[in-house]
Amino acid sequence: MSEMTVRRHVAPPLPHVDLSTKLAGVTFPNPVFTASGCAAAGQELDQFFDVTDLGGVVTKSIMLAPRSGRPTPRMAETPSGMLNSIGLQGPGIDAFLEKDLSWLADRGARAVVSIAGGSVDDYTKLAQKLRGRPGLTMVEVNISCPNVEDRGQVFACDPVAAAAVVQAVRRNTAPGIPVFAKLSPDVTDIVAIARACVDAGADGLSVINTLLGMTIDTTTMRPALAGITGGLSGPAIRPVAVRCVWQVHQALPDVPVLGMGGIRTGLDALEFVLAGASAVSVGTTVFGDPTAPMRVLYELAHALAERGIDRLSDAVGLAHRPPVAYVPEEPDPVGDELPVVRTPVGFEEERA
Numbered sequence: 001m002s003e004m005t006v007r008r009h010v011a012p013p014l015p016h017v018d019l020s021t022k023l024a025g026v027t028f029p030n031p032v033f034t035a036s037g038c039a040a041a042g043q044e045l046d047q048f049f050d051v052t053d054l055g056g057v058v059t060k061s062i063m064l065a066p067r068s069g070r071p072t073p074r075m076a077e078t079p080s081g082m083l084n085s086i087g088l089q090g091p092g093i094d095a096f097l098e099k100d101l102s103w104l105a106d107r108g109a110r111a112v113v114s115i116a117g118g119s120v121d122d123y124t125k126l127a128q129k130l131r132g133r134p135g136l137t138m139v140e141v142n143i144s145c146p147n148v149e150d151r152g153q154v155f156a157c158d159p160v161a162a163a164a165v166v167q168a169v170r171r172n173t174a175p176g177i178p179v180f181a182k183l184s185p186d187v188t189d190i191v192a193i194a195r196a197c198v199d200a201g202a203d204g205l206s207v208i209n210t211l212l213g214m215t216i217d218t219t220t221m222r223p224a225l226a227g228i229t230g231g232l233s234g235p236a237i238r239p240v241a242v243r244c245v246w247q248v249h250q251a252l253p254d255v256p257v258l259g260m261g262g263i264r265t266g267l268d269a270l271e272f273v274l275a276g277a278s279a280v281s282v283g284t285t286v287f288g289d290p291t292a293p294m295r296v297l298y299e300l301a302h303a304l305a306e307r308g309i310d311r312l313s314d315a316v317g318l319a320h321r322p323p324v325a326y327v328p329e330e331p332d333p334v335g336d337e338l339p340v341v342r343t344p345v346g347f348e349e350e351r352a
């Protein structure tokens, strides 16, 4: 087999913007992370750029035991998106700790370990296994999993079940390691689930996981995925994701949000920040462009600089500021002044 040489991307200098972000007391140098399941544990991406340049590496959700996942086909393209039904294929927590987390720790990357289970007990054991492990910076709890003890009802769709998982993980995770609950958009009231998770001890929220979808192959006249339904991701879901981040930030403005869903560019990432995300994950885009997370970081920094914003934290939730109030002025005797419109958020004045 011929060896492929991959040229590593060297990040161009960033503009002078303070990109650091604080998630539940932990400071990250910048707000761009990978998304769970879209970059394994970062080794492959490290061929393309230095993964320690990212805010954090979110690993694929790991379960207690190894799993081979669902039958193929597991992926289908859709307009501006993709459907997947991988079924949480993975090596199990012990092999993950030995190979993947230790690699991330040796590399000096900030590892955000995503965990998934079929019962509260599974999540408890996973959190216990992670406790005290070098390299662990944060835990993301994937609650979009069927609860085997409740007829396969997805934890993320039931506030009581979601809270039970979060409480178990928080209790078994070392203090100082933030626990983020990852919310599903497939609910009537995402704020109710967000509140239940926060009340149960979540230090922050990851928003959003994929949306349940399906597609039918009109040639075979059967579902395109062997698993029949799958998770929809990519730009097609971005407006749903931005809406969810907006609603969660509006209801719980002090709770940090890691936003994701169809981010392809720095301006997409900025949308999430303006809606209330303190950091973002870049997922599906990485399959077509492995350098996307670094590009998004670079573009986001420039987008902030171009808007005269020199600290990322000043932009978090900025779209929630009250509508610009029109302040009519006394008629200008000279007649060459435009009316002044004031905003309450630090931009001294905007001219209408």
Ligand SMILES: Cc1cc2nc3c(=O)[nH]c(=O)nc-3n(C[C@H](O)[C@H](O)[C@H](O)COP(=O)(O)O)c2cc1C
Binding pocket: 035, 036, 037, 038, 060, 061, 082, 084, 086, 088, 114, 142, 182, 208, 209, 210, 231, 232, 233, 234, 235, 237, 260, 261, 262, 263, 281, 282, 283, 284, 285
């Ligand atoms: C192939 C694939 C695998 C995924 N695996 C996981 C996973 O293991 N755990 C998880 O919480 N989310 C998983 N996700 C969801 C992503 O982390 C992300 O929340 C979602 O895809 C929206 O972001 P995106 O549109 O940028 O991909 C997966 C998504 C894709 C496309």
